[in-house]
Amino acid sequence: MIEIDDSGVDTPILTKDDIVRLEEPYDLPERIRCAIVSCRQPHKRGYFALLRDGTLSRIGHDCGKRLLGEHNFVLMRRDLDKRRARARREQYIRSPDFDPGGALASLAPWDERVEMINQFIRDLGQLDANMLAKMQDAVKWHHGELEYWDTRNRQLTRIQIQRGKVLELPSGPIDKEIGWQADFVSAKTRILKIIECLEKDEHTDDELKLLMSQIGEAQWKLRMTAEMLDEFDAFCGSITTKQIMSIFFQGVKLPRTLGPVDRTPINKLDPGP
Numbered sequence: 001m002i003e004i005d006d007s008g009v010d011t012p013i014l015t016k017d018d019i020v021r022l023e024e025p026y027d028l029p030e031r032i033r034c035a036i037v038s039c040r041q042p043h044k045r046g047y048f049a050l051l052r053d054g055t056l057s058r059i060g061h062d063c064g065k066r067l068l069g070e071h072n073f074v075l076m077r078r079d080l081d082k083r084r085a086r087a088r089r090e091q092y093i094r095s096p097d098f099d100p101g102g103a104l105a106s107l108a109p110w111d112e113r114v115e116m117i118n119q120f121i122r123d124l125g126q127l128d129a130n131m132l133a134k135m136q137d138a139v140k141w142h143h144g145e146l147e148y149w150d151t152r153n154r155q156l157t158r159i160q161i162q163r164g165k166v167l168e169l170p171s172g173p174i175d176k177e178i179g180w181q182a183d184f185v186s187a188k189t190r191i192l193k194i195i196e197c198l199e200k201d202e203h204t205d206d207e208l209k210l211l212m213s214q215i216g217e218a219q220w221k222l223r224m225t226a227e228m229l230d231e232f233d234a235f236c237g238s239i240t241t242k243q244i245m246s247i248f249f250q251g252v253k254l255p256r257t258l259g260p261v262d263r264t265p266i267n268k269l270d271p272g273p
Helices: 062-068 070-093 100-105 108-129 131-140 178-199 205-238 242-250
Strands: 018-035 044-050 055-061 145-150 155-160
Touching: 018 055, 018 070, 062 070, 062 131, 062 145, 070 145, 070 205, 100 178, 108 178, 178 205
Parallel strands: none
Antiparallel strands: 018 044, 044 055, 145 155
């Protein structure tokens, strides 16, 4: 962004042809005098403008519109908005705190957790394809027992759940059908595209727009993944009753709890203000 000191920025403006483009808007508590010769009135709101002689001057919002004509004024404002948006995007990706490569590298612990979930779901599936849903139904409706078909031993199995010792499970379903793993894979794919795009020295406006979109999508998908990993961790920590632990004596290993997911990958994609 351009830093402009308004003192001395008052080269007289005779005609609309003197103005090359608008540089920055101003909105001040005190009025400053417009540099348009036919106006010269004090205004609180307006624009700093680049003139053809290379100097900067200033115009009030309304009198600038009258001088330039509404069509040209709108075009110049759009051009200014476009340049300011580009400057914000470039400032974002050039921040020393923006580190997509570091974000990707710091996802290794997440990968470990995801694999633990996958293995757990695969093992449960060996007992019953709908085991997680049945466990949750047993808790939700306070059933006195959990019943499932043990595909490994080909027999109907019942697990008694004593009243007052109902297993506490998180409200959201932890199941392979909900798509959160696809979000995780998609987030990593987007980070790779971001890294590839940043290898270029220059970017078009459209490329910068797409880059910011990819960053936003990756952040959102990582947040969704982190929430699900935390929920799964809570799920593992809640399976403590003897009634439910009998499931795991049949070859299903309960993943260890690891505590809150480290948000470093998300932070490295967000350099802050």
